[in-house]
Amino acid sequence: MWKPGNMLYPLPAVLVSTADRDGRPNILTVAWAGTVCSVPPMVSISVRPERYSYHCIEETGEFVINLTTAGMARAVDYCGVRSGRDVDKFAEMKLTPCPSQKVKAPSIAESPVSLECRVTQALPLGSHTMFIAEVAAVSADEAYLDETGRFRLDRADLLAYSHGVYYRLGEAIGKFGYSVEKKPRPGRRAPGGGKTDGGKK
Numbered sequence: 001m002w003k004p005g006n007m008l009y010p011l012p013a014v015l016v017s018t019a020d021r022d023g024r025p026n027i028l029t030v031a032w033a034g035t036v037c038s039v040p041p042m043v044s045i046s047v048r049p050e051r052y053s054y055h056c057i058e059e060t061g062e063f064v065i066n067l068t069t070a071g072m073a074r075a076v077d078y079c080g081v082r083s084g085r086d087v088d089k090f091a092e093m094k095l096t097p098c099p100s101q102k103v104k105a106p107s108i109a110e111s112p113v114s115l116e117c118r119v120t121q122a123l124p125l126g127s128h129t130m131f132i133a134e135v136a137a138v139s140a141d142e143a144y145l146d147e148t149g150r151f152r153l154d155r156a157d158l159l160a161y162s163h164g165v166y167y168r169l170g171e172a173i174g175k176f177g178y179s180v181e182k183k184p185r186p187g188r189r190a191p192g193g194g195k196t197d198g199g200k201k
């Protein structure tokens with residue numbers, strides 16, 4: 001038995017980009033992030049008030065969640081151990097800030113998907129304040145669109161974080177709903193992919 005603690009893994013480790021009131025951009029790494037509602041689309045991030053980014057989020061009510069890839073792992077770690085008070089993390093990690101569609105905080109061009117967020121509630125919980133936010137816009141890297149126009153996030157080599165260690169996602173072992181899909185009878189053609197909604201709940 002252990003004393004109570006957080007052992008909810010694996011998690012995505014995301015790069016949260018912000019801008020202060022003067023428009024100066026910053027990035028912090030966040031693992032305490034989650035999806036909290038489908039309609040309207042809402043997410044949460046939990047941030048310690050000591051973080052430089054905390055005040056940018058509090059002041060502007062905006063941030064961008066940028067998904068991360070294995071190739072971005074070093075930047076993910078760096079943005080989680082250095083503060084924007086002391087360094088320009090975009091410059092140090094050679095990440096490219098690009099204008100967002102709906103919020104002033106920049107998105108990160110190297111990220112496969114960026115969720116532009118507007119804070120609706122700030123819940124002080126203890127060590128962390130949970131910012132609950134509506135997703136105002138989503139941008140995705142065209143490089144992951146296949147010939148048919150489908151977005152292939154499976155090709156993005158996404159990064160996961162588990163108990164202090166970064167991992168790349170491994171082999172796909174099933175898709176949404178596969179446990180109840182009808183198996184094709186011998187001699188029949190397999191059904192065309194089954195009914196899925198791409199993971200939306």
Ligand SMILES: Cc1cc2nc3c(=O)[nH]c(=O)nc-3n(C[C@H](O)[C@H](O)[C@H](O)COP(=O)(O)O)c2cc1C
Pocket residue numbers: 013026027028029030031032033046047048050051052053054076077079080081082083084085128161
């Ligand atoms: C993998 C990882 C996950 C992290 N998750 C969080 C988190 O969920 N919330 C938080 O407040 N800080 C988290 N941190 C720490 C901040 O990213 C770190 O303190 C950062 O330097 C803050 O930057 P800032 O001062 O420029 O805002 C995490 C760090 C790492 C390396």
